[in-house]
Amino acid sequence: xxxxxxxxxxELVDTQPNLAVVDVTGVRRRVDLGLLQDDPPVPGDWxxxxxxxxxxxxxxxxxxxxxxxxxxxxEDQAALEExxxxxxxxxx
Amino acid sequence: MRSVLQLRTPEDGSGSPGLNGSHKVxxxxxxxxxxxxxxxxxxRRLIDGLFVPLLYGVQGxxxxxxDAAHVEIDGTRVAITTDSFVVRPLRFPGGSIGELAVNGTxxxxxxxxxxxxxxxxxxxxxxxxxxxxxxxEVRAMASAARAAGVSIVGGDTKVVEHGKAxxxxxxxxxxxRQLTGVALGAxxxxxxxxxxxxxxxxxxxxxxxxxxxxxxxxxxxxxxxRSVLPLVEALVAAAAPGLRWMRDPTRGGVATALNELALDCxxxxxxxxxxxxxxxxxxxxxxxxxLDPLHIANEGQFLAVxxxxxxxxxxxxxxxxxxxxxAAVIGDVREEPAAAVLVTTGYGGSRIVDMxxxxxxxxxx
Amino acid sequence: MxxxxxxxxxxxxxxxxEEILRLADRxxxxxxxxxxxxxxxxxxxxxxxxxxxPNIELIHGPGCPVCVLxxxxxxxxxxxxxxxxxxxxxxxxxxxxxxxxxxxxxxxAKGMDVRIVYSPSDALKLxxxxxxxxxxxxxxxxxxxxxxxxLTLKRAKSxxxxxxxxxxxxxTIIPAIRAILDSPDMRLDAFIGPGHVSTVIGCRPYEWIxxxxxxxxxxxxxxxxxxxxxxxxxxxxxKRGVAIVENQYKRVVPWEGNRAALAAMAEVFELRPxxxxxxLGFISQSALRIRESYAAWDAERVFRVAxxxxxxxxxxxxxxxxxxxxxxxxxxxxxxxxxxxxxxGALMVSSEGxxxxxxxxEHRKMAAAAPV
Numbered sequence: 001x002x003x004x005x006x007x008x009x010x011e012l013v014d015t016q017p018n019l020a021v022v023d024v025t026g027v028r029r030r031v032d033l034g035l036l037q038d039d040p041p042v043p044g045d046w047x048x049x050x051x052x053x054x055x056x057x058x059x060x061x062x063x064x065x066x067x068x069x070x071x072x073x074x075e076d077q078a079a080l081e082e083x084x085x086x087x088x089x090x091x092x
Numbered sequence: 093m094r095s096v097l098q099l100r101t102p103e104d105g106s107g108s109p110g111l112n113g114s115h116k117v118x119x120x121x122x123x124x125x126x127x128x129x130x131x132x133x134x135x136r137r138l139i140d141g142l143f144v145p146l147l148y149g150v151q152g153x154x155x156x157x158x159d160a161a162h163v164e165i166d167g168t169r170v171a172i173t174t175d176s177f178v179v180r181p182l183r184f185p186g187g188s189i190g191e192l193a194v195n196g197t198x199x200x201x202x203x204x205x206x207x208x209x210x211x212x213x214x215x216x217x218x219x220x221x222x223x224x225x226x227x228x229e230v231r232a233m234a235s236a237a238r239a240a241g242v243s244i245v246g247g248d249t250k251v252v253e254h255g256k257a258x259x260x261x262x263x264x265x266x267x268x269r270q271l272t273g274v275a276l277g278a279x280x281x282x283x284x285x286x287x288x289x290x291x292x293x294x295x296x297x298x299x300x301x302x303x304x305x306x307x308x309x310x311x312x313x314x315x316x317x318r319s320v321l322p323l324v325e326a327l328v329a330a331a332a333p334g335l336r337w338m339r340d341p342t343r344g345g346v347a348t349a350l351n352e353l354a355l356d357c358x359x360x361x362x363x364x365x366x367x368x369x370x371x372x373x374x375x376x377x378x379x380x381x382x383l384d385p386l387h388i389a390n391e392g393q394f395l396a397v398x399x400x401x402x403x404x405x406x407x408x409x410x411x412x413x414x415x416x417x418x419a420a421v422i423g424d425v426r427e428e429p430a431a432a433v434l435v436t437t438g439y440g441g442s443r444i445v446d447m448x449x450x451x452x453x454x455x456x457x
Numbered sequence: 458m459x460x461x462x463x464x465x466x467x468x469x470x471x472x473x474x475e476e477i478l479r480l481a482d483r484x485x486x487x488x489x490x491x492x493x494x495x496x497x498x499x500x501x502x503x504x505x506x507x508x509x510x511p512n513i514e515l516i517h518g519p520g521c522p523v524c525v526l527x528x529x530x531x532x533x534x535x536x537x538x539x540x541x542x543x544x545x546x547x548x549x550x551x552x553x554x555x556x557x558x559x560x561x562x563x564x565x566a567k568g569m570d571v572r573i574v575y576s577p578s579d580a581l582k583l584x585x586x587x588x589x590x591x592x593x594x595x596x597x598x599x600x601x602x603x604x605x606x607x608l609t610l611k612r613a614k615s616x617x618x619x620x621x622x623x624x625x626x627x628x629t630i631i632p633a634i635r636a637i638l639d640s641p642d643m644r645l646d647a648f649i650g651p652g653h654v655s656t657v658i659g660c661r662p663y664e665w666i667x668x669x670x671x672x673x674x675x676x677x678x679x680x681x682x683x684x685x686x687x688x689x690x691x692x693x694x695x696k697r698g699v700a701i702v703e704n705q706y707k708r709v710v711p712w713e714g715n716r717a718a719l720a721a722m723a724e725v726f727e728l729r730p731x732x733x734x735x736x737l738g739f740i741s742q743s744a745l746r747i748r749e750s751y752a753a754w755d756a757e758r759v760f761r762v763a764x765x766x767x768x769x770x771x772x773x774x775x776x777x778x779x780x781x782x783x784x785x786x787x788x789x790x791x792x793x794x795x796x797x798x799x800x801x802g803a804l805m806v807s808s809e810g811x812x813x814x815x816x817x818x819e820h821r822k823m824a825a826a827a828p829v
Contacts, residue, residue, distance in 0.1 A: 002495040002653030003382045006460035025376035027311040034608045035718045052576025053605040056656045062708040307575045438467025441504025443818040449798045453549035
């Protein structure tokens with residue numbers, strides 16, 4: 001139920017309140033910002049677009065943090081395996 | 093509406109039905125629907141079940157369809173093809189219906205291994221069409237024909253009542269000279285063969301969708317309509333002995349063309365998603381609208397299946413030819429899954445890509 | 458594409474899949490339900506089953522607003538569209554859904570003015586551009602889409618646009634999840650929560666699933682890494698023996714939801730006492746209708762709607778597949794009488810319906826792999 005795509009706000013439409021031009025890798029569409037009026041986005045912000053309305057601002061910080069968490073997956077395991085290789089554990 | 097039917101002299105000499113009485117019609121649907129013209133499964137049912145048995149009596153397994161037919165006239169093999177063009181809007185970034193009408197038929201001949209020599213054109217015009225619009229299209233056709241090196245040698249015009257013909261329908265029929273050393277057919281395709289695509293997908297279909305203005309999207313895109321003959325000639329020159337099959341992926345996109353190949357040769361077509369060339373804007377529009385780029389129409393690209401030992405030479409030849417810089421090997425042929433097309437991601441996830449049913453529709457879910 | 462490609466990184470996907478393999482208890486069979494049709498589509502599109510171990514089973518839930526719409530509602534909508542000077546506007550998803558006398562596209566081929574719109578605001582634009590016609594927008598969707606319809610109705614009202622109405626089929630997700638959990642045939646270990654619905658309703662509405670039903674639920678994004686990370690989070694909860702609500706999709710989902718969106722919905726819509734869900738039967742307080750204050754834009758009040766009820770063909774097992782009790786291939790009609798070309802049930806029409814997704818992306822793979 002939910003095809004929603006990230007897009008970057010390029011400019012606000014001055015003739016219409018709550019409308020902005022959003023860019024999705026070169027495709028542009030006017031998007032209604034009415035659902036984000038509590039914290040209106042500005043040009044340069046990324047928003048999640050669904051049926052021509054912005055649903056949410058995309059937090060670049062949270063995205064980066066997620067990627068960091070994911071990148072560490074398996075690194076812990078790799079580190080663990082390296083340590084095991086040192087033979088420091090006493091046999092049970 | 094692109095017609096996939098082509099008329100081919102059956103190799104097995106089963107002869108025309110007129111001599112033995114008509115062959116059995118297997119098409120049982122009560123009426124013709126839009127889907128029958130979309131170039132996918134319904135179109136195949138119509139062709140296999142109605143046209144093939146009645147027009148050339150090939151019974152049993154479906155006839156292999158290609159983009160042009162070959163006939164022999166006094167020992168000379170001539171390629172012949174026809175196509176009709178219906179598009180809304182008539183003019184769009186990168187071209188118009190006139191150019192499609194010329195390039196489409198030139199390309200059908202090219203991917204059948206033939207150089208287009210002459211076209212005849214048939215116009216069905218809606219009463220009330222501004223003459224300026226017709227003139228624009230005829231100019232476009234003249235220009236496209238010059239660019240493609242083909243002569244328009246005749247035609248016909250009919251006018252129908254206002255309300256019919258969506259302003260203008262154009263049909264073109266072309267004849268061409270076979271390029272020497274080329275033998276094409278799905279039955280020649282073998283596991284291990286490589287699949288080459290001439291350039292980025294989806295430009296035409298997305299341009300048209302945006303040009304209709306209903307979705308309120310803008311992008312710096314234009315139709316890729318062009319003659320692919322120079323690229324085909326370069327490919328043939330470099331790799332003719334290894335060239336097995338070619339097709340232009342128009343309506344229904346790369347997915348439909350490759351599914352037809354898979355059905356005709358019974359083998360599995362494997363594509364690597366990351367190797368398929370696609371422009372950012374086409375990708376963005378497809379993600380936004382929930383469309384699969386593999387189903388989107390192209391008017392200036394072609395697919396070629398090439399034996400592995402010729403693949404490098406084939407690709408190099410395309411890269412060295414103007415307009416072929418983005419050509420890529422997008423996959424290969426394997427035994428399994430039989431008669432299907434599989435697309436694989438970089439991490440080993442795969443999905444079957446089927447033929448379209450009807451036209452691609454944007455979705456929100 | 459930013460915020461998309463990084464979450465499809467093949468190397469990180471592979472490592473996350475390896476983590477799943479490490480976490481999954483080999484002696485255990487896990488049944489996770491992804492509620493949202495968008496997740497069903499993503500699973501197939503990205504071939505995620507290929508990277509999951511065989512003991513993690515993904516069950517497709519009922520979060521497909523097209524799939525759960527009873528045929529009678531489509532027929533009602535089409536009968537409105539058949540009236541003179543009416544433009545029937547709907548999302549592309551609706552266009553091939555079969556009514557008793559054909560789908561919207563089939564009606565269009567026979568002369569009905571049917572338009573595909575990408576946004577409810579585009580439907581309103583049509584109304585402004587066609588003052589001599591009435592534009593009826595056939596609205597579908599869960600809470601992700603309802604706020605946009607609500608805002609559009611507010612604009613129609615504030616601009617005094619008279620030739621526009623909405624045929625409202627918006628439904629809510631929580632009652633559907635409740636119906637799943639109440640179903641005696643269901644055995645589920647955890648939920649992959651609907652990421653985009655949650656941008657509106659937040660994560661709180663799922664707390665009862667963890668607290669009262671003891672099932673972990675992770676609100677998930679839609680890219681491969683989002684879904685795989687969500688599965689990691691579910692496995693970790695199960696390993697620890699806990700059941701809580703977690704937000705994997707932090708970059709867009711606010712825990713408290715979107716106040717402005719919820720306010721717009723509350724202003725324009727109210728809950729119907731009950732609504733019929735295809736395959737799930739009547740569920741109370743599960744769907745939205747337009748409030749009295751917006752009656753002039755409510756298609757069900759502007760027009761007389763027959764309120765047709767159409768029963769599904771007996772052999773069609775949409776209900777069981779919708780609830781995840783049956784796999785698509787187990788329905789007797791699957792692949793035979795019911796195909797994407799000739800769909801009997803809506804699960805085969807909607808591209809995120811489990812049957813269509815399975816058919817289009819998977820079943821020929823299975824057929825090829827199966828021994829002859």
